[in-house]
Amino acid sequence: MQNYYKAYLREKAARDEVELLLEEKTSKLYALNVELEKKLNILQQQQLAVVQSEKMATLGTLSAGVAHEINNPLAYLTCNLETLAHYKDDINSYLSLMVNFSEGEVTEQQLIAQLTSLNEKVDTQELIEDLADIANDCQEGCGRISEIIKNLLDFAKPKQSDEAIFEIGEVLQHTTKLLENKLKQVTINILCADELMINGSKSSITQAFINIFVNAVHACDEAKEKGIIDHSKLTVTVEDSGHEYAILFKDNGVGIPENAIEHVFEPFYSTKPLGEGTGMGLAVVYGILTNHHGSISLSNNADGGVTTQVILPKAKL
Ligand SMILES: Nc1ncnc2c1ncn2[C@@H]1O[C@H](COP(=O)(O)OP(=O)(O)OP(=O)(O)O)[C@@H](O)[C@H]1O
Numbered sequence: 622m623q624n625y626y627k628a629y630l631r632e633k634a635a636r637d638e639v640e641l642l643l644e645e646k647t648s649k650l651y652a653l654n655v656e657l658e659k660k661l662n663i664l665q666q667q668q669l670a671v672v673q674s675e676k677m678a679t680l681g682t683l684s685a686g687v688a689h690e691i692n693n694p695l696a697y698l699t700c701n702l703e704t705l706a707h708y709k710d711d712i713n714s715y716l717s718l719m720v721n722f723s724e725g726e727v728t729e730q731q732l733i734a735q736l737t738s739l740n741e742k743v744d745t746q747e748l749i750e751d752l753a754d755i756a757n758d759c760q761e762g763c764g765r766i767s768e769i770i771k772n773l774l775d776f777a778k779p780k781q782s783d784e785a786i787f788e789i790g791e792v793l794q795h796t797t798k799l800l801e802n803k804l805k806q807v808t809i810n811i812l813c814a815d816e817l818m819i820n821g822s823k824s825s826i827t828q829a830f831i832n833i834f835v836n837a838v839h840a841c842d843e844a845k846e847k848g849i850i851d852h853s854k855l856t857v858t859v860e861d862s863g864h865e866y867a868i869l870f871k872d873n874g875v876g877i878p879e880n881a882i883e884h885v886f887e888p889f890y891s892t893k894p895l896g897e898g899t900g901m902g903l904a905v906v907y908g909i910l911t912n913h914h915g916s917i918s919l920s921n922n923a924d925g926g927v928t929t930q931v932i933l934p935k936a937k938l
């Protein structure tokens with residue numbers, strides 16, 4: 622009996638020790654977990670800050686193009702308004718004459734005489750045609766400017782409010798519009814069916830596509846400078862592979878050295894001359910796609926240039 626009791630005490634002591642140890646470990650684990658959560662929070666905030674600052678940088682490069690785009694319609698709006706100001710006196714003369722006649726201040730004979738002398742001075746046919754043109758041009762110019770501004774605002778919209786289900790094709794079209802100026806010398810083909818829906822932040826995905834497009838354009842520009850190609854081409858194909866979409870951006874640029882491929886997603890990795898690339902473009906794309914449970918990879922094409930492949934899960938409808 623005594624032996625049993627001793628064994629029991631021994632076993633209890635061992636159990637108490639284990640329980641104590643377990644308790645200690647659990648509280649350590651808990652503290653570690655709290656610490657990890659804090660770190661994750663900080664990291665998430667830092668990533669948001671990087672994405673936001675890259676967005677501002679992208680906005681910076683876009684601004685030059687946008688300024689140019691707005692300058693064109695603005696130039697013809699100004700020119701048309703000047704012509705309109707010039708016509709204003711002639712139009713006023715006709716209108717005042719009519720008002721005076723209708724109020725009985727001018728007789729019919731005076732009206733005919735004054736109209737004849739006005740007609741000799743003013744080419745009314747040209748005036749009528751010009752006025753129609755001016756109205757059309759001004760409407761078109763204002764429409765163009767508001768479209769550019771709408772595109773920019775869509776892009777700059779704060780990330781939080783922008784979680785949605787949207788079409789890949791729509792984002793691709795929107796991206797080409799934003800980059801219209803940069804893509805003028807590029808033949809673009811977008812092969813994307815309608816209603817391929819993905820889920821997430823539209824402005825972030827737009828930013829990812831912008832960075833990929835800009836890289837492709839730079840690679841093509843370099844190939845042109847080196848005389849490798851005459852014309853820049855970019856083909857975007859969207860393939861449906863079951864539960865996800867593969868978006869392939871194929872360019873005919875200079876290509877990429879095989880040993881550089883593994884580094885392209887590292888922050889600040891750039892092969893561009895100092896001051897030309899921050900090397901943050903693909904790092905940000907990587908972050909955005911990871912947030913969307915997607916991925917990205919680059920590979921050289923057999924016929925030259927690079928294909929940047931983006932994988933994104935389909936939206937759960
Ligand atoms: N389509 C492409 N063709 C050839 N090389 C590419 C292509 N896309 C990316 N690269 C290579 O990957 C590197 C990193 O790209 P990333 O977009 O991160 O930075 P960057 O373009 O150099 O600078 P930033 O985008 O910040 O202006 C580029 O410097 C280039 O060497």
Ligand SMILES: [Mg+2]
Pocket residue numbers: 832835836898902903
């Ligand atoms: Mg880049």
